[in-house]
Amino acid sequence: MTTDATLASHLQELRRGTVVVASLIALRTPGYGYSLLETLSEAGFDVEANTLYPLLRRLESQGLLVSEWNTDEARPRKFYRTTDQGNAVAETLSGEWSRIDRAINDLSFTHPGSDK
Amino acid sequence: MTSLVDRYVFTALRRIPEQQRADIDRELRASIDDAVDARVDSGEPFDTAVENTLLELGDPDKLADNYANRPNFLIGPELYGVWRRFMLMLFTTVLPIVVVVNVVVAIFGEDPQVGDIIGGAIGTVLTVGAHLAFWTTLTFAVIERTGLGKADLRGGAWSLKDLPKYEPRAISLGQMVTYVVWPVILIAVIVVQQFTFTDTPVLDPAGWSLWWPVLIALIALKALWAVWLYRQGAWTRAIIVANAVLAVVTGAYLVWLLASDRFFNPAFDWTTDNGTDLLSWITPAAIVVTIIGTLWDVAEVTIRGERARRGLPTKVAGTGNTYKFG
Numbered sequence: 001m002t003t004d005a006t007l008a009s010h011l012q013e014l015r016r017g018t019v020v021v022a023s024l025i026a027l028r029t030p031g032y033g034y035s036l037l038e039t040l041s042e043a044g045f046d047v048e049a050n051t052l053y054p055l056l057r058r059l060e061s062q063g064l065l066v067s068e069w070n071t072d073e074a075r076p077r078k079f080y081r082t083t084d085q086g087n088a089v090a091e092t093l094s095g096e097w098s099r100i101d102r103a104i105n106d107l108s109f110t111h112p113g114s115d116k
Numbered sequence: 117m118t119s120l121v122d123r124y125v126f127t128a129l130r131r132i133p134e135q136q137r138a139d140i141d142r143e144l145r146a147s148i149d150d151a152v153d154a155r156v157d158s159g160e161p162f163d164t165a166v167e168n169t170l171l172e173l174g175d176p177d178k179l180a181d182n183y184a185n186r187p188n189f190l191i192g193p194e195l196y197g198v199w200r201r202f203m204l205m206l207f208t209t210v211l212p213i214v215v216v217v218n219v220v221v222a223i224f225g226e227d228p229q230v231g232d233i234i235g236g237a238i239g240t241v242l243t244v245g246a247h248l249a250f251w252t253t254l255t256f257a258v259i260e261r262t263g264l265g266k267a268d269l270r271g272g273a274w275s276l277k278d279l280p281k282y283e284p285r286a287i288s289l290g291q292m293v294t295y296v297v298w299p300v301i302l303i304a305v306i307v308v309q310q311f312t313f314t315d316t317p318v319l320d321p322a323g324w325s326l327w328w329p330v331l332i333a334l335i336a337l338k339a340l341w342a343v344w345l346y347r348q349g350a351w352t353r354a355i356i357v358a359n360a361v362l363a364v365v366t367g368a369y370l371v372w373l374l375a376s377d378r379f380f381n382p383a384f385d386w387t388t389d390n391g392t393d394l395l396s397w398i399t400p401a402a403i404v405v406t407i408i409g410t411l412w413d414v415a416e417v418t419i420r421g422e423r424a425r426r427g428l429p430t431k432v433a434g435t436g437n438t439y440k441f442g
Contacts (some may be wrong), residue, residue, distance in 0.1 A: 050179045055182075067124060076146060077146050078142070078143045
């Protein structure tokens with residue numbers, strides 16, 4: 001495996017799961033598939049449509065999101081919104097993320113890399 | 117004519133469970149249209165915008181897999197280990213047994229031909245091997261998907277008790293079984309030869325009043341010795357001495373039986389076609405074999421036992437290393 005491929009696989013491993021947290025937080029304001037994709041990529045999340053759309057349905061089936069078809073506009077869209085349960089999960093997950101971030105910082109502080 | 121978007125959506129939906137199709141169809145089209153609009157707004161021509169949007173969504177089959185949330189593996193990591201062990205057992209134990217049984221049956225069958233037997237063996241390996249692999253894998257795949265009995269298959273949680281004992285001081289269960297099986301087979305042969313194999317028994321039937329029961333008892337003691345060693349769990353001087361005494365007594369008894377012509381049945385036809393009397397040289401040969409076998413047994417067990425007893429480095433099976441225990 002080349003260094004690039006190794007890095008890519010580690011990045012993928014690290015990012016897996018962050019899209020869930022980001023989606024649950026972003027959908028506290030109701031949104032549809034494409035709008036969420038825009039919101040997330042503007043916020044700096046590297047997420048692809050073909051993983052995001054199925055993910056939304058999965059989170060809905062787990063009861064973390066609810067959906068509703070909006071047919072008021074010319075193009076009917078399925079709007080998703082985070083449920084109370086989804087909010088609680090998002091809180092726990094982002095708390096865990098902060099804890100890991102702090103832990104990594106502490107570790108880097110006590111084990112500094114060489115400056116060369 | 118169907119549009120590119122239609123073709124894409126149809127392809128993806130093909131592999132999605134029926135009850136979800138209508139909803140995903142509607143949602144997917146809306147998402148594609150949104151993306152195309154955004155690209156057109158930023159200046160792309162319509163056709164290019166459609167093409168790029170679909171290219172970005174990627175392989176519709178993969179998208180369908182993501183929607184259906186089905187496993188894209190046959191046997192998952194949870195069951196893979198069990199499956200592998202099971203297959204290994206089937207192919208190293210069951211398959212050889214089946215092949216050997218088939219070959220033996222063919223050899224004793226009518227008009228055995230070397231070519232036919234080899235061909236039959238190869239055929240058995242291929243057919244039985246394919247069946248073993250196919251049905252085992254199918255069963256595991258069904259378990260993987262239904263979750264039926266998955267917990268039982270994996271066995272209980274791993275615990276420290278599962279660690280193998282590497283101490284070479286005692287014998288393993290397998291070694292004990294081997295030690296016990298040989299005497300049992302030997303006793304069985306002594307008893308059975310009286311009735312079958314040959315019209316006249318090879319061993320002197322006169323011995324049944326005393327000599328053979330004593331010999332059988334001595335052989336049975338060897339099996340008991342192995343059980344004792346296994347139960348004891350460690351080599352002791354008593355065990356080593358007991359084996360030596362037992363071996364020498366058994367050996368001496370056999371030599372005495374042979375030398376005093378009490379062993380082989382004189383009524384058996386010992387003359388070969390060209391008139392040589394087999395008994396005249398089979399008896400000394402048997403005496404030599406008995407003495408060598410006895411010495412070998414005593415030496416082998418004593419050396420092995422003493423090494424283990426003193427805790428000298430001993431090879432540990434399966435690791436390729438020598439370790440000093442104790």
